[in-house]
Amino acid sequence: MIGRLRGLVAEVGEEDALIDVAGVGYVVRCGARTLSRLPAVGEEALLHVETQWSEQTGMTLYGFAARDERRAFVALKTIQGVGPKAALSVLDVLPPAELASAAARGDQAAVARANGVGPKLALRIVTELKDKPITDGPVAAFHAGARAAEPPKPTATGEAVSALMGLGVAEPAARRVVESAALRLGEDTEAPVLIKAALQELGR
Numbered sequence: 028m029i030g031r032l033r034g035l036v037a038e039v040g041e042e043d044a045l046i047d048v049a050g051v052g053y054v055v056r057c058g059a060r061t062l063s064r065l066p067a068v069g070e071e072a073l074l075h076v077e078t079q080w081s082e083q084t085g086m087t088l089y090g091f092a093a094r095d096e097r098r099a100f101v102a103l104k105t106i107q108g109v110g111p112k113a114a115l116s117v118l119d120v121l122p123p124a125e126l127a128s129a130a131a132r133g134d135q136a137a138v139a140r141a142n143g144v145g146p147k148l149a150l151r152i153v154t155e156l157k158d159k160p161i162t163d164g165p166v167a168a169f170h171a172g173a174r175a176a177e178p179p180k181p182t183a184t185g186e187a188v189s190a191l192m193g194l195g196v197a198e199p200a201a202r203r204v205v206e207s208a209a210l211r212l213g214e215d216t217e218a219p220v221l222i223k224a225a226l227q228e229l230g231r
Contacts (some may be wrong), residue, residue, distance in 0.1 A: 028078045029053075029088060030135040036065055036072050044090065046072060055090035058115035060122075064092050066204040072210060077101060079111070089115070099123040106155050108148050116141040117152065123161055124182075130156035142215055184209050187221035194230065204228045 029200035032055065034048035043056045044065055057065075057073055066072050074090035075097040081087070089111060091097040096118055120140045121129060130153045131138040139149035184205050191201035208224035209216060 030074050030078070031070065031073070031075055032090070033073045036068050036070055036088075039065055039068065044072075044074075046090075050191050053088060055088045056111070056115070057090045058119045060119050061090060061092050061096070063203075064210055066207060066211060070211070073213070083226065087111070091118075092206070093123075095123040095161070099126055102156060102159050103152065106152055108151065113141070113143050113148070118146045126156065127161050129153060130159075130161075133157070183216060183218040183221055186218040187225060190218070190222050191225060191229075194226075200229070201225070 032046050032048055032053055034046045034053070036044060037052055038045040039062055042052050042062075044062060046053045046055055051074040056078065057074075061074075074092065075094050077089045077091070077097050077100055079089065089097075089100060089101065099118060100111075100114050103109050104111065104115055108192075109117075116231050117126065117138060119142075121137060126138070128134075133153050135146060135149040135153050138144060138152050139146055141149075144152070187205045188198070188201045191205065192198055204225040205221055208221050208228065212220065212224060
């Protein structure tokens with residue numbers, strides 16, 4: 028089973044990317060958010076991969092920019108009626124921390140914003156995810172109870188985006204360069220390093 032790929036971005040399509048690892052090209056299915064965060068063609072990318080096998084399609088690789096996105100994808104796939112395409116669509120509109128928060132609140136409307144997810148399926152998703160760990164960090168804050176309303180701890184990428192916006196960079200541009208830097212440098216990179224790399228990419 029393939030769990031992670033590090034290689035050069037060879038091609039980026041509408042639903043997948045071709046990653047060249049030591050001369051071998053791997054086709055990886057990705058959501059729109061992940062595809063938009065990939066480096067340019069020819070640059071190195073790191074993707075966390077969920078490998079699935081079926082008699083009809085053979086082996087399919089699903090790629091994610093972070094471990095918690097892969098974990099959330101696996102959790103979504105355990106829910107009846109949620110296939111890979113629907114799971115990717117949910118993660119396109121709700122990153123794992125926001126999905127966990129929506130599940131804790133029972134906010135099916137937030138989940139129903141995903142393409143191909145109707146109200147009934149959205150209700151099933153928030154109901155079944157309420158008590159499942161779908162992030163790498165502590166999940167108690169996202170479960171029903173006294174701590175459910177607590178905001179998630181700011182991430183390094185979130186802090187970096189806020190800092191760039193404070194310097195006058197528009198949010199879409201700030202998020203794009205910060206996420207690109209995080210993908211290039213690693214998901215554990217601290218905010219100051221991300222800010223410096225993002226500013227360099229912006230030519231500031």
